[in-house]
Amino acid sequence: MDGPVLQIGVICFILHGMVSGVPPEYLQKRKHIIDTEERQRLGGTLVLNAKEQKVNAVLMAAKRKEIELSRDTGKIFPPAISFFQAKKLIDHSAVFSIIKRMPKGGALHTHDSSITSLDWLVTNVTYRPHCYMCYTESGDVMFYFYAKPPTNTDCHWKTVASQRQASGDADRFDQQLVRNISIIVDDPSSAYPTVDAVWKKFVKYFQAVNGLLNHAPVFRDYWRQALEEFRHDNVQYLEVRALLPTTYELDGTHHGAEWALNTYRNVTREFVAEHPDFIGAKLIHSAVKFINKQAMLPNVKEAMVFLKKYPDFYKGFDLVGQEGLGKTLLYYLDDLLYPSQQNPPVYLPYFFHAGETDWEETQVDDNLVDAILLNTSRIGHGFAIHKHPQVMKIIKQRDIAVEVNPISNQVLGLVKDLRNHAAVLLIAENYPLVISSDDPAVWEATPLSHDFYEAFMGMTGEQTDLTFLKQLAINSIKYSAMNQQEKQAAMKLWQRKWDMFIDATVHQHYYIHIPGIMG
Amino acid sequence: MDGPVLQIGVICFILHGMVSGVPPEYLQKRKHIIDTEERQRLGGTLVLNAKEQKVNAVLMAAKRKEIELSRDTGKIFPPAISFFQAKKLIDHSAVFSIIKRMPKGGALHTHDSSITSLDWLVTNVTYRPHCYMCYTESGDVMFYFYAKPPTNTDCHWKTVASQRQASGDADRFDQQLVRNISIIVDDPSSAYPTVDAVWKKFVKYFQAVNGLLNHAPVFRDYWRQALEEFRHDNVQYLEVRALLPTTYELDGTHHGAEWALNTYRNVTREFVAEHPDFIGAKLIHSAVKFINKQAMLPNVKEAMVFLKKYPDFYKGFDLVGQEGLGKTLLYYLDDLLYPSQQNPPVYLPYFFHAGETDWEETQVDDNLVDAILLNTSRIGHGFAIHKHPQVMKIIKQRDIAVEVNPISNQVLGLVKDLRNHAAVLLIAENYPLVISSDDPAVWEATPLSHDFYEAFMGMTGEQTDLTFLKQLAINSIKYSAMNQQEKQAAMKLWQRKWDMFIDATVHQHYYIHIPGIMG
Numbered sequence A, B: 001m002d003g004p005v006l007q008i009g010v011i012c013f014i015l016h017g018m019v020s021g022v023p024p025e026y027l028q029k030r031k032h033i034i035d036t037e038e039r040q041r042l043g044g045t046l047v048l049n050a051k052e053q054k055v056n057a058v059l060m061a062a063k064r065k066e067i068e069l070s071r072d073t074g075k076i077f078p079p080a081i082s083f084f085q086a087k088k089l090i091d092h093s094a095v096f097s098i099i100k101r102m103p104k105g106g107a108l109h110t111h112d113s114s115i116t117s118l119d120w121l122v123t124n125v126t127y128r129p130h131c132y133m134c135y136t137e138s139g140d141v142m143f144y145f146y147a148k149p150p151t152n153t154d155c156h157w158k159t160v161a162s163q164r165q166a167s168g169d170a171d172r173f174d175q176q177l178v179r180n181i182s183i184i185v186d187d188p189s190s191a192y193p194t195v196d197a198v199w200k201k202f203v204k205y206f207q208a209v210n211g212l213l214n215h216a217p218v219f220r221d222y223w224r225q226a227l228e229e230f231r232h233d234n235v236q237y238l239e240v241r242a243l244l245p246t247t248y249e250l251d252g253t254h255h256g257a258e259w260a261l262n263t264y265r266n267v268t269r270e271f272v273a274e275h276p277d278f279i280g281a282k283l284i285h286s287a288v289k290f291i292n293k294q295a296m297l298p299n300v301k302e303a304m305v306f307l308k309k310y311p312d313f314y315k316g317f318d319l320v321g322q323e324g325l326g327k328t329l330l331y332y333l334d335d336l337l338y339p340s341q342q343n344p345p346v347y348l349p350y351f352f353h354a355g356e357t358d359w360e361e362t363q364v365d366d367n368l369v370d371a372i373l374l375n376t377s378r379i380g381h382g383f384a385i386h387k388h389p390q391v392m393k394i395i396k397q398r399d400i401a402v403e404v405n406p407i408s409n410q411v412l413g414l415v416k417d418l419r420n421h422a423a424v425l426l427i428a429e430n431y432p433l434v435i436s437s438d439d440p441a442v443w444e445a446t447p448l449s450h451d452f453y454e455a456f457m458g459m460t461g462e463q464t465d466l467t468f469l470k471q472l473a474i475n476s477i478k479y480s481a482m483n484q485q486e487k488q489a490a491m492k493l494w495q496r497k498w499d500m501f502i503d504a505t506v507h508q509h510y511y512i513h514i515p516g517i518m519g
Helices: A002-018 A024-040 A050-073 A083-090 A094-101 A118-123 A160-167 A170-181 A195-213 A216-232 A257-274 A293-309 A333-337 A367-373 A389-398 A406-411 A423-428 A449-458 A466-478 A484-507 B002-018 B024-040 B050-073 B083-090 B094-101 B118-123 B160-167 B170-181 B195-213 B216-232 B257-274 B293-309 B333-337 B367-373 B389-398 B406-411 B423-428 B449-458 B466-478 B484-507
Strands: A106-111 A131-135 A141-145 A237-242 A280-288 A314-320 A378-381 A401-404 A433-435 B106-111 B131-135 B141-145 B237-242 B280-288 B314-320 B350-354 B376-381 B401-404 B433-435
Touching: A024 B367, A024 B389, A050 A094, A050 A449, A050 A466, A050 A484, A083 A406, A083 A449, A094 A449, A094 A484, A106 A378, A106 A401, A106 A433, A106 A466, A118 A170, A118 A216, A131 A160, A141 A170, A141 A195, A160 A170, A170 A195, A195 A216, A216 A237, A216 A257, A237 A257, A237 A314, A257 A280, A257 A293, A280 A293, A293 A314, A293 A333, A367 A389, A367 B024, A389 B024, A401 A423, A406 A449, A423 A433, A433 A449, A433 A466, A449 A466, A466 A484, B050 B094, B050 B449, B050 B466, B050 B484, B083 B406, B083 B449, B094 B449, B094 B484, B106 B376, B106 B401, B106 B433, B106 B466, B118 B170, B118 B216, B131 B160, B141 B170, B141 B195, B160 B170, B170 B195, B195 B216, B216 B237, B216 B257, B237 B257, B237 B314, B257 B280, B257 B293, B280 B293, B293 B314, B293 B333, B350 B367, B367 B376, B367 B389, B401 B423, B406 B449, B423 B433, B433 B449, B433 B466, B449 B466, B466 B484
Parallel strands: A106 A237, A237 A280, A280 A314, A378 A401, A401 A433, B106 B237, B237 B280, B280 B314, B314 B350, B350 B376, B376 B401, B401 B433
Antiparallel strands: A131 A141, B131 B141
16 A cells, blocks of 8 residues: 555655645545545455564565666666567566565466466476477477387377487477477567467477377376476466366377376376475366367266266366457357256356457457356456446456456467556456466566566556555465365465565565665 | 448348247337437437438448448558558548538637648748748758848758759759658657657758748748638638748738738638639637746737637637646736636637646646636637546537647547547547548648548447538537638528539539549
């Protein structure tokens, strides 16, 4: 609450010191409007304790300094440009260094194949025996684990080890692999002039990594490594949209969806047992929105079975893929209504992607309406939601959270300057909302910190402070798929970590070491 | 109302033809939400007559075709890219050709020195005798009319005529002059990476043209030509923010603000007398927001005098200039409160620029709050208004219109893809709003048609139709500074022109000739 106090102070100075003849009612009305707006925003009613206020002072000094640098000296403002170019600026930010250390609660919108760093994938997985690679005719890299690679394919499979050795420079080779797989380019606006263009490359990322991930031992390790990396980024909890793909062993045997589900569940249990400061993870099963109508009902039925069998971990169902090109919720409507039409009705929670589009009043855009009518528990992205006043009204009434993924929306071409992101309005009016990271590995973002930075710097005002970030963490537990008992335990665990973060920042004079603040 | 009917038709087909087991209540609820949103948007309650529906069918076929071309084949969508690059695409658009012929009512937010085409300025004004030019040390072109140019300046004045002749190619020379003065560049994102960068060039435009415009005979002709060009673009009415500068004659005499005001008023009267199908124009006096506090009160006092003396034409007061760098309304507060504090209070209507910024919760951003508290009649730009829920509430209650200038906001660096413009939300919820063009001459836009195109194509959905454009025209009269009697007469005149436009489009089978529709 430092902002408005300071601001009113400035006004008082101006009014008493310089301006004559201003009626006090004017000042009162002005203060009332600004204060009301301040309280109305996400986190606006949180009250910081004395220690939190000290941390807030450090944070806000850094925030103001970074904003002023851009606003007053013309230095590029990171949220205004592509994350591909902004990342190196953000990585030197004092605000970012605080956000990294902050316990951020949960990341509720992430995808199974894009949450563990590409670096790990290249420097760990591609170093394993039997790892093969080849280049397709269009120059895209593919990977697979073979006991003996096929020879009758267009793609000429060679071991990664041999290719690496032939290159003569293993580090450079590995960097090249990372660059080849990620969607990062120097000039995104010319490389990806439209949403379709960037999605074409985005899909190639998944084609490249899936040959690695779907190897059963890697599948297990990839999830384990994801939990490690999220925890390292001070994220306490994870919800993953998971396709539950068929995985393969070197000997040719295959595992089905339930094996993948059990792998996620077991690895998570082990991880939580080893790391009592980690809350855990839950799974949201995802079908792709490109399959025929006929193929959807079996997915829904399988979801109902899994939900019944693994209610502690398997929390619901979603459809994924490029929304603009995919089939709509309306197309699959009777399949999605199937659970609620059983006798007795089955409650299968939905977590639908909807409104991840710039095309207003189209059938794709109407996914937002169907998501609501299908009783979605949250809305994935909801980028177009501000174009739907009725949907806005309903999500506020029913407290349906929007999962906002700032960097994803930017790099996938929906918006350039994040100050123009639709969620700015949702934040200003305290709509139910969480910040997540979608597919951080694809653009080499940290698991959640970079998205928190972009939201804090680009999607709130210069006075919006630690209360916003704290509320985001609280929201991530409140709107999670955990049950009430789990949420209470999660809040306790998070609160303990939060207090430690505050203590560490205050008592250990940590702020002295934050680059750029004191210097 | 074609959109929702068609859409429900599609849904019925899907539901009855393909989808089984969908409860009718679902369909009813869905229709209710979509219909409510449709009625809720700007123009959503207008009912089109039979002839208008025919025109609407032509318009919507063209709109859908242009959207589908982009959405489904990856062709660039004009509202998504800089107007500098989009203009040539728009100029070939069938939607644009209809909008050009449509009587659009008034343009309520324009500036005195940037409303008449640069082409006219170069091919008419710079051809006049005694017109001199020079290049400053930084390479910027300057103009002035001299009986005999000064020789003791750093800028070496030469007649434009001599320079043109020396160039050997008059057409090329003139094109070069236009290019030199306008802010258009091939690659705006690299030429103008920040708002400050593009404003630097924008200010140079005014420096270049003011030497021409402030020559008294040119001043008169420039306004006359502006009225011609707006009328030619099927705009019936104009409100101009005017600085009322000192103007000069060739013999060294100067005229003050009142001369400029009378010139605007007299030329407008003559023009309306000659063109009874033109409604007229009004003036909003503007001071610049860079002057010292001490200098503001005389401006306000002068405004009070002019308002009393010329109530038919001089309609109020505003402050202009780059909002991010300028002084705030708060800074000038007691001066701006001065009229209301007289005994008896004087009502000086304000038409404040506010919220033309991407920087949230700053003193500049708070101009929106002060504009409201100072009882502004309209808000110029209001680009940041969606970040202020209290201000939003008040403008709806008090019916204060926001003057949205889509192309200006884009080329001056606030937003790239106009589908992300904040006014999308204002339109979806039918906030009081008009579309204007700000400074069309600076980026070689038509007086109003290009901005109408961008709003219609980029800031509304695929189903939003002629009712939106008709409501914009009606709003431009409703929210104008005309008095009630004038508004009634204006509505009649506009309605007559509108009916003629509808008749011409229907009866003369005009649509056959619209490029791209029938072919």
